Each structure stands twice: as structure tokens, then as C-alpha cells.
Amino acid sequence: MLKMSAKQLKTTVLFTVMAIGLGFNVSNALAASGVKAAYVETVSPSKPFSGTVQVLNSAAAVGPGTGILGVTSITLTNFDSSAQQVFVFAPVFSNSTTCSGSIIGGGTPQMTVYVQPFSTLHLTYPSPLVFSSATGTACVAVEVTTTLHGGGVEMIVNGFIN
Secondary structure (H helix, E strand, O other): OOOOOHHHHHHHHHHHHHHHHOOOOHHHHHHHHHHHHHHOOOOOOOOEEEEEEEEOOOOEEEOOOOOOEEEEEEEEEEOOOOOEEEEEEEEEEOOOOOOOOOEEEEEEEEEEEEEOOOEEEEEEEEEEEEEOOOOOOOOEEEEEOOOOOOOOEEEEEEEEEO
């Protein structure tokens, strides 16, 4: 026997009356919500990725090199005594299938951020940024576009590989 509180019974009756008034078949609506719930899972990505790169006077890249990189967070740390403008982008390499080749250009996604002196900026992406370069490499590049005064910038990339 099914036991319901008075509040649960009122809610069920109200839902049923509203559904009938709108022309819905209640059993189909309840069945559809059960099917949807059965297919939604929360799982850990099978191939997590974390990489670090230091930037001084030229662009540098980090990534797995193969697959598609879904970035869930980027952390930028400015070790310089002045604020730095930092350009993060999908790199295009001259002749490389890894993330260590010569960067000759860039694609999307891309962004420019400003990191204060001796500070860390943490960016999170609940819906991952997808990096899959035109050259077929899954890399994230970073370049400091202002003048460094003895320090550097570090970028840490976290995400997963498909």
C-alpha cells in the first residue's frame, strides 16, 4: 500500500489536474521523466589532463597534442612586479604534431586577460572550452603581450581529453 502525506497527495492531485487541463497524458509524462532520469549520469572524465607552462618573452603551449582538449579551468600567475596583459589562444604550429613546436598563429577559442602584479587569476569553465587546433593538435597557448620586468607568467590548464 502506498502511503503519502497530505502535502504529497495535494501536490500529486494538483499536478494531475494541471496536466489533464493542458491535455497531457499523465502516465506518459511520468514515464518520460523516468526515462530521462535513467540516462543522466555523473561520471569522472576517463582521461583527465593537467599541464603547466612558463612564459617569458615568447608564446608557449601546453596540451596532450592529440584528441580534443576540453578545458575546465585555467590558472594564470603573474610573478612580475607590473600588471601583465595575457593572451590565451588555440595555437597553430609551423610543423608539429605536439605542443612544443614553433607557434606561427592562433585560432579560437581565444581571450585576453589582465593579471595584477604578484597575483593569481583563476578562470573556471563549467561548460568546457574546446581546443582542437587547425593543425590537428589539442593545445592551449599563452603569450604575455606587455613588457615583463624580470618576472614571468605561469599558466596551469586543467580539463579532460576526448
